[in-house]
Amino acid sequence: MAAVLRDGQAESRCARCFRAPESPKRCGRCRTLVYCSPACQRDDWDDHRDECAVLSRMQSGRRQPVEEVRLACRVVRQLQQRPALVWRGLPPGENQVHS
Numbered sequence: 001m002a003a004v005l006r007d008g009q010a011e012s013r014c015a016r017c018f019r020a021p022e023s024p025k026r027c028g029r030c031r032t033l034v035y036c037s038p039a040c041q042r043d044d045w046d047d048h049r050d051e052c053a054v055l056s057r058m059q060s061g062r063r064q065p066v067e068e069v070r071l072a073c074r075v076v077r078q079l080q081q082r083p084a085l086v087w088r089g090l091p092p093g094e095n096q097v098h099s
Contacts, residue, residue, distance in 0.1 A: 002047070002074035007067050015048070016040035030055035046081075047074050 005013050014021050014036035021036030032055045033048060035041040051073050 002071060002078055004067050004070045004074060010034070010067075014040050016044040027052060047077060050077055 003018075004010075005015060005018065009018075010032070011034060012020060012024070013034065014024075015033040016035060017040050019036050021034065024034040024036065025038070025041065027033045027035070027041065027048065030052045033044075033052075035044070051070060054073070
């Protein structure tokens with residue numbers, strides 16, 4: 001499963017557990033995502049690793065990707081980690097995921 005916070009919540013909620021942290025800690029590399037604890041940040045690293053690199057490069061332009069783009073990146077990352085999941089070209093209405 002992949003999930004991201006809405007654009008307006010990304011600065012005030014933990015990127016992993018979605019709680020409002022008392023003392024938020026930003027990712028030290030991209031300075032974009034917020035975490036409530038080192039444990040949440042560590043648990044999110046597999047999902048955040050690729051987007052962190054992209055967000056770091058985007059800092060120079062001060063543009064941030066919209067939530068749909070961040071979500072799509074996390075979905076692609078999960079599909080890459082689980083190559084057994086394959087979408088087949090099936091007729092409309094007959095979509096299946098095979099493992």
